[in-house]
Amino acid sequence: MLALSEILHSKLKFALIALAIGLIVALTMTLSAMSEGLVTGMTGAKGNLDADAVVFQGDTYLNLERSLLTAEEVERVRAADGVAEAYGVGHIFISVDAPAKAFDTRAFGLEGDFEQLPIVEGTGGMPTDGEAIVDETARADGIEVGDTLALTPIDRELTVIGFTENRRYVMAPVFYVNLKTYEDLRVASMFGAMAETTDAELPSATHVTDAVDGSVSVVAVKLEPGVTVDDLAQTLGGEFDVVTPDEAALAGNGMPVMVLAVNGIQVVSFVIGALVIGVFFYITTLHKTGQIAAVKALGASNAFVYRQLLAQILVLVTLGALIGTGLALGAGAGMPSTMAFDPRLDRWAVTLGLVYLMAFVGSLFSLRSILRIDPATALDHAEH
Amino acid sequence: MSLLQVRDVSKTYGSGRAAVAALDGVTFSVETGSMLAILGPSGSGKTTLLSIIAGLLQPSSGEIVIDGDPIHLRSSRTAAAYRREKIGLVFQDYHLIPYLSAVENLLLMPRLAGRVSAEHREKARGLLGEFGLEKRAKHMPSELSGGERQRVAIARALMNDPEIMLVDEPTANLDTERGTQVVTMLGEHVRGRAMTCLMVTHDGRMAEGADRILRLIDGRVAESL
Ligand SMILES: Nc1ncnc2c1ncn2[C@@H]1O[C@H](COP(=O)(O)OP(=O)(O)OP(=O)(O)O)[C@@H](O)[C@H]1O
Ligand SMILES: [Mg+2]
Numbered sequence: 001m002l003a004l005s006e007i008l009h010s011k012l013k014f015a016l017i018a019l020a021i022g023l024i025v026a027l028t029m030t031l032s033a034m035s036e037g038l039v040t041g042m043t044g045a046k047g048n049l050d051a052d053a054v055v056f057q058g059d060t061y062l063n064l065e066r067s068l069l070t071a072e073e074v075e076r077v078r079a080a081d082g083v084a085e086a087y088g089v090g091h092i093f094i095s096v097d098a099p100a101k102a103f104d105t106r107a108f109g110l111e112g113d114f115e116q117l118p119i120v121e122g123t124g125g126m127p128t129d130g131e132a133i134v135d136e137t138a139r140a141d142g143i144e145v146g147d148t149l150a151l152t153p154i155d156r157e158l159t160v161i162g163f164t165e166n167r168r169y170v171m172a173p174v175f176y177v178n179l180k181t182y183e184d185l186r187v188a189s190m191f192g193a194m195a196e197t198t199d200a201e202l203p204s205a206t207h208v209t210d211a212v213d214g215s216v217s218v219v220a221v222k223l224e225p226g227v228t229v230d231d232l233a234q235t236l237g238g239e240f241d242v243v244t245p246d247e248a249a250l251a252g253n254g255m256p257v258m259v260l261a262v263n264g265i266q267v268v269s270f271v272i273g274a275l276v277i278g279v280f281f282y283i284t285t286l287h288k289t290g291q292i293a294a295v296k297a298l299g300a301s302n303a304f305v306y307r308q309l310l311a312q313i314l315v316l317v318t319l320g321a322l323i324g325t326g327l328a329l330g331a332g333a334g335m336p337s338t339m340a341f342d343p344r345l346d347r348w349a350v351t352l353g354l355v356y357l358m359a360f361v362g363s364l365f366s367l368r369s370i371l372r373i374d375p376a377t378a379l380d381h382a383e384h
Numbered sequence: 385m386s387l388l389q390v391r392d393v394s395k396t397y398g399s400g401r402a403a404v405a406a407l408d409g410v411t412f413s414v415e416t417g418s419m420l421a422i423l424g425p426s427g428s429g430k431t432t433l434l435s436i437i438a439g440l441l442q443p444s445s446g447e448i449v450i451d452g453d454p455i456h457l458r459s460s461r462t463a464a465a466y467r468r469e470k471i472g473l474v475f476q477d478y479h480l481i482p483y484l485s486a487v488e489n490l491l492l493m494p495r496l497a498g499r500v501s502a503e504h505r506e507k508a509r510g511l512l513g514e515f516g517l518e519k520r521a522k523h524m525p526s527e528l529s530g531g532e533r534q535r536v537a538i539a540r541a542l543m544n545d546p547e548i549m550l551v552d553e554p555t556a557n558l559d560t561e562r563g564t565q566v567v568t569m570l571g572e573h574v575r576g577r578a579m580t581c582l583m584v585t586h587d588g589r590m591a592e593g594a595d596r597i598l599r600l601i602d603g604r605v606a607e608s609l
Contacts, residue, residue, distance in 0.1 A: 002481075002484075002492070002495065005483050005488065006483045007483055007484075009482070009483030009524075010483065048388030062536075076562075083449065087432075096412060107394050123607075138486060156413070290479070291481065291482075294475060294479035295481070297438070297440060297467065297473055297475075297479075297494075298467065298468070298473060298492070298493065298496065298540075299464050299465070299467035299469075299471070299496050299497075300461065300464065300496045301460075301461055301464045301465075301496075302461075302464075375440055376440035376441050377436060378440075378475055379431050379435055379438075379440065379475060379476075379552055380431070
């Protein structure tokens with residue numbers, strides 16, 4: 001193979017090109033992983049809800065923090081046409097006194113379906129009262145499975161029974177608890193420091209507790225086959241807002257702007273990568289104009305010459321992809337776990353596919369010059 | 385029998401006041417198994433003539449006839465196929481592929497047409513032997529002398545059994561002794577085969593090794609010996 005002979009003949013030159021491609025690949029992959037890390041860090045707990053649809057209180061603009069559905073409303077959703085299964089999801093702010101440092105995060109109360117949480121350490125399933133399954137990034141705060149953590153200022157405790165993954169919300173690890181624990185945390189939060197006093201001494205507290213009973217923030221719904229999110233929205237009417245978990249994830253907390261920025265970064269890195277790779281091969285093509293003219297004068301078709309270039313690109317981009325993936329993985333391993341870095345294989349596969357595409361697009365510059373090289377110039381010795 | 389006929393070929397570069405008539409009504413023919421030297425001063429149109437026969441340039445008028453068939457090269461693709469199948473081209477500065485060994489440079493020719501077979505390798509070795517290069521087969525062009533490179537280039541041009549060998553200034557970069565040697569070898573190869581060889585030179589001594597000499601002056605055939 002001509003293309004390979006040339007690479008082997010000029011090892012240093014082509015090694016440098018492969019390295020440069022590798023750096024570009026590493027850059028695109030790292031940016032992709034960091035972007036992905038940012039987005040899952042911001043929304044993982046919302047977007048990964050095991051549901052076809054998420055039902056919010058109407059007119060809350062898909063704001064999880066503000067949405068509130070009463071027990072009666074939850075039942076109405078559960079009973080609606082097209083709903084196969086439904087479980088309430090409660091959201092509440094908590095402050096955790098972790099060993100390393102205290103931090104603010106959220107607890108999610110799930111009415112059921114704890115099987116949706118992938119367990120990376122400890123045990124899964126429905127936690128009992130006062131227990132929690134926590135996103136594994138809590139390890140960075142010194143939290144371990146089995147720890148019992150004080151929640152401030154409400155004088156409650158949660159015991160960590162297992163770690164799950166990709167379940168952060170606004171960059172903080174979410175604590176998953178059962179609905180009873182969730183209600184307890186809510187009531188305690190409402191009364192703040194007064195929570196130490198018993199309910200019996202405060203008639204108004206009993207009143208509030210009754211009202212809170214069975215209410216949640218949103219309802220996660222699994223639809224019957226053939227029923228769409230829009231169908232459910234139609235059925236439920238204006239008192240509710242119905243969206244997919246992905247739409248829910250991208251609403252609020254500045255996510256629309258953040259997603260724009262993140263996509264912008266990736267598009268820019270991709271375009272620059274395509275240009276740089278294209279220019280590399282364009283330069284090597286320009287460098288060989290005389291040789292290409294001679295080969296064409298000997299009877300090589302343009303297709304033959306272009307195939308050689310494509311073969312070289314294939315070899316060098318594959319080398320570059322290996323180098324780049326290695327560098328990106330190394331960079332990821334070197335980053336602290338709190339850093340948003342989420343190397344997702346499917347995304348990287350897409351990135352790699354795009355790198356081959358960029359190289360191909362870049363090769364079109366070269367194709368143009370290959371087509372333009374006049375084989376007759378091979379006989380003009382004066383120019384050489 | 386004349387294998388190659390050049391019929392009333394003219395070539396004008398440019399147009400209007402900048403027009404240069406490089407060839408003006410050139411007519412001649414070459415017999416099978418013979419070698420023709422084209423002799424002429426600089427700018428007389430030698431390279432232009434070679435380029436037209438090689439299908440690298442279109443004549444402004446006139447035609448090239450091979451084996452009785454006028455050639456028509458409408459696209460770059462048919463021109464490339466024509467060069468692969470009918471023409472053996474030797475450039476003045478050889479244009480060996482620098483990253484291919486001598487034998488791989490020969491194998492480039494069948495590679496352009498498709499696959500390289502064991503017979504091709506056999507043939508390449510045979511040609512290298514014929515031109516005294518059997519010990520140089522694995523050498524890279526940078527490791528060869530000027531005369532050796534010249535012979536590799538000639539052997540390469542012969543790889544596809546061309547009907548017409550076109551050789552541009554084969555001896556420009558060689559001393560007279562080596563130059564004559566190369567021309568003699570080439571002549572020996574051509575004679576007795578179903579091919580002809582056109583050799584461009586401005587050195588009269590080299591032309592002596594040819595069967596006939598065509599003298600070009602200002603784009604016209606001045607003398608045909
Ligand atoms: N591409 C071109 N455009 C314009 N004029 C050209 C071009 N190529 C050649 N010419 C002119 O055509 C004439 C013949 O050129 P050609 O190269 O065929 O001469 P030559 O006999 O090969 O000369 P030399 O011995 O110097 O190689 C010259 O006057 C040259 O200037
Ligand atoms: Mg010339």
